[in-house]
Amino acid sequence: MSPRLAQIKDQDAAVSMLRRALQHDKLHHAYLFEGPKGVGKLSCARALAMAINCSAGDEGCGECIHCRKLQKGNHPDFLELxxxxxxxxxxxxxxxxxxxxxxxxxxxxAARILVISPADAMTESAANALLKTLEEPRKGNYIILVSAASSSLLPTVRSRxxxxxxxxxxxxxxxxxxCAMGMDANEAELLASFGRGSMEMALQHRSEEVAGRIQLGVEILEGASSRLPVKALDAAxxxxxxxxxxxVLELLLMMMEELLHARAGMAAQSGLAHKMGDIFLRLQQGGTVSSAASHVAAINRALTSIQRNNMNPQLAVEGMIMSMRSRQKADFWSRIGAK
Ligand SMILES: [Zn+2]
Structure with missing residues (x-):
């Protein structure tokens, strides 16, 4: 079910620009909705179609025949390519x-609306074929291109x-x-922190995959803080x-962030602490802020080695575990007062 313009979240600039154009009857005949994936561009295109065609003339009443057909996806004057x-x-x-x-x-x-999404999926010849129509579609009809990779569109398309x-x-x-999709609150909290502002990315992290990664992350942290590193090296x-x-390393960074928050007495940010179980409490009580900070540094070093220096991931993670362990040992000796 497509939302109305007023229900599009966190896109105030985009929505008010479209709203002003609607109110003054100054809609452009061709728009490019651009920005990250999974933030509501396509929903907004559908909402705009509703606002244009609604017979109550009220940004889409959701009840007239046009709104209902648009919501069901069977309006004869709306096409998604x-x-x-x-x-x-x-x-x-x-x-x-x-x-x-x-x-x-x-x-x-009142008008036909053509939405092309993702517009960057058009081949060069397809995009070239569209140019003339982009310049002048039938008066009163609208074209909306939707793209999360708009820099890869032909400049001639963008400029029109x-x-x-x-x-x-x-x-x-x-x-x-x-949550509105019916997801359990803890799960939603966790996926929201994976999503980095994108519904699409949040949903990609759904499922057992995440559970498996949390398990691995927990094994690494346990191994790094126990007497024998076998478990952690096994995970590596x-x-x-x-x-x-x-x-997994990005998840470990989130775990450490959560831990630092908890140590500072702040409320949980994601559902991660809950999913990590006992180890979270043990780490929260056992370690020091500086050991957590040095864990973060070790994780970041491993990430850089893999991402930028193309290091073998297993070796990078093993190195990270060893560096976490040496820090833990230093902490132990300083706690019992040894120099
Ligand atoms: Zn309506």
Whole structure:
């Protein structure tokens, strides 16, 4: 179900710009909705279509025949063009058909609206074919290009559109949207912190994958603070895949951030502490702020070695564990007063 303009979250600049254009009847015939993925660009395009076609003339009442058809996705004057099922690109044929469609007068509503999403999926020939129509679609009809990679669009395409910029969502908005989808509060909290302001990224982290990474992270932290590092080295041995190793290290950074927050007496930021179980309390009570800070430094060093220096992920993680352990040992001796 598509939201109304007023329900688009955290995009005040974009929404008020569109609202002003609507109120003064000054909508541009071609827009480029650009910004990170998963922040509401496509929802906003649908909301704008509702606002244009609503017969109550009220930014989409949600109840008239146009609003209802748009919400169900079967309004004859609204078309979303994307890559064909299972394909990555929007080809010239698809663009030509959409052009024929947008050149016709609206069937039922006030205007036809063509949304191309993601616009950067158009091949060069498809994008070139669109140029003429982008310049002058049938008067009163609108084209909205949606893209999270707008810099890869042809300059000739970009220059024919009015840009509307979208920004990352707040963590709290992502959490609320996930809860509204029926997700459990703890899960939503955790995924929101993975999402970095994007619903799409938050949802990518759903599932057992995260549970597995948390488990690995916990084993690494336990091993780094116990007498024998076997468990931690065992966990490192399971991190041969570069992408997976990076994901686990990023998660470890979040764990340390959560730990530092807890030590400072601040409320939990994500659902991570809850998912980490006993180890979290032990770390919270056992370590010092400086040991947590040195853990963070060790994790960052490992991340850099993998990401920038292309180091073997298992070796990088082993090095990180060893450096965490030596810091822990230093802490122990200083606590019992040895020099
Ligand atoms: Zn309506």
């Amino acid at each position: 994307g890559p064909p099922e299972g394909k990555r690109n929007i080809l010239i044929d698809g663009v030509r058909q959409a052009e024929d469609w947008i050149r016709m007068r609206p069937h039922e509503g 559109c009015q840009s509307v910029r979208f920004r990352a969502l707040s963590r709290d908005t992502v959490r609320q949207l996930l 041995a399971r991190l041969r895949d570069r992408g997976e190793a990076i994901a």
